[in-house]
Amino acid sequence: MQPVSTQVVVLGGGISGLTAAYRLLQQGCRVRLLEASGDLGGLGGTFEHDGRVMERFYHVMLDSDEHLLGLLRELDLEERVGWRETRMGFLYGRELSPFNTPVDLLRFGALSVAGRLRTALGAAYTAKLVRNAEKLDDRPVSEWLRGIYGPEVYARLWLPLLRAKFGDLHETVPAYWFWARLKREKSKTKEVKGYVEGGYRLITDRLRAAIERMGGEIRTRAAAEAVQETPLGIRVKVAGQWESCGAVISTVAMPILKKIARGRLADLTPRTDLVYQGVVNVVALCRQSVMPYYWAAAVKEDFGFQGAVETTNVVPMVQTGDRRLLYLLNYCQQDSALYSLDDAELKRRAHRAIQDLHPGYPSNAVETMKVFRAPYVEPVWPLGYLKQRPESRVGDSRLYLSTTAQSYPRVNSWNTMVGIANEVAARVAGELTENTSGGIWPERQSA
Ligand SMILES: Cc1cc2nc3c(=O)[nH]c(=O)nc-3n(C[C@H](O)[C@H](O)[C@H](O)COP(=O)(O)OP(=O)(O)OC[C@H]3O[C@@H](n4cnc5c(N)ncnc54)[C@H](O)[C@@H]3O)c2cc1C
16 A cells, blocks of 8 residues: 555544544555543543542443454554453332342342243344344334333333433434344353453553554544634634645534534534533542442432442552442433532432442542543434434535544444444555645645
């Protein structure tokens, strides 16, 4: 392949932006990455406490995460991934019970015996029997689940979980998304999750080092303020200055892109109207374990959170300085009352929630609590989204996308985003090569 001299600007320093920059450099492009915050890692970013580095939001990997594991292999990190079998719990009313095996289901007191049987049959059907699953893209998940599981199981089990994940918009989320998720998480009898020794910060650090070694430039505290086409290419405004380049890859959420896209790009960019769920979570750093489960879904009116994740059932305690980490979380929109609850109230709720999960838990075993929020986690997928999912290139422009808005119906994860970034980077490198040899964009070059 002939070397490409044209520069690519990547917007965002989360896993998508870092992977895209790394791949572009491997393919001979010159790259500059702009990150708005002071840190790399995006939603997989970290905080420091007492000299230890921990994730702001719970993060683990699955053994089926082929794209992410492939990247870790290249970065010499695959050997450092430790795997642990995990279990799920269910807090229903006052009872926290295991929810993993057929025996757990038979004992699950929140459902009638008929409901338990229907749940088992429904799970087998959704995992194995559905053919032509793409048809589910036009079918609301609420209607589909009600049909399979019946009104009791739907109302007691699924409705609270859907409400928790998507709020009032849950009725119109496509069944296709849900089916893909169930299939991914429950495709094996054992649930195994992995964490890289050194944490997600180590992955980000290795990527940064590899990018800089290959001559790429990374700028933090450098928010893209505008993106606009020019007769010869495309340009990005940062710190009040325009910088021209041959192509831009945006990894930011579509509503952010809507704010910064100018001129024709503003008209061409698809689905900038997507509504996103954000997240607010309290991380409790504890001296004792709160629960034996990696995660527990919660259906209890005054619990205050939609679920709890004790990551140290996977994350080695050497990472946390022998602390247990419990994440209590709520997915919600950034303009909701829940999102803007003040930190003190969230911590009060978190202390109560710990008592619900583990009655009599000593309050002095909680060393401290931290609160983190993120406004854009994942779009609330509308019906028929498969047909509306953005392409990786915005029309015939030089703006490309590598964002969670393209992940549907796959789960929003580092693995999915590495896969998307790999593809987009290959496309950009290929099209830049064609461009430098007079292939594409000729009318814009001569304009
Ligand atoms: C609570 C929670 C739990 C999760 N658990 C897991 C898990 O267990 N396993 C897993 O694999 N995934 C998990 N995920 C999902 C995972 O975090 C995401 O899929 C992934 O981080 C998305 O990466 P990204 O680079 O596409 O986007 P982001 O991480 O959102 O990165 C986008 C970046 O763009 C930057 N930016 C924004 N505006 C601008 C601008 N104008 N100019 C420049 N930069 C800008 C942002 O600051 C950010 O750094 C979880 C997410 C959350 C919130």
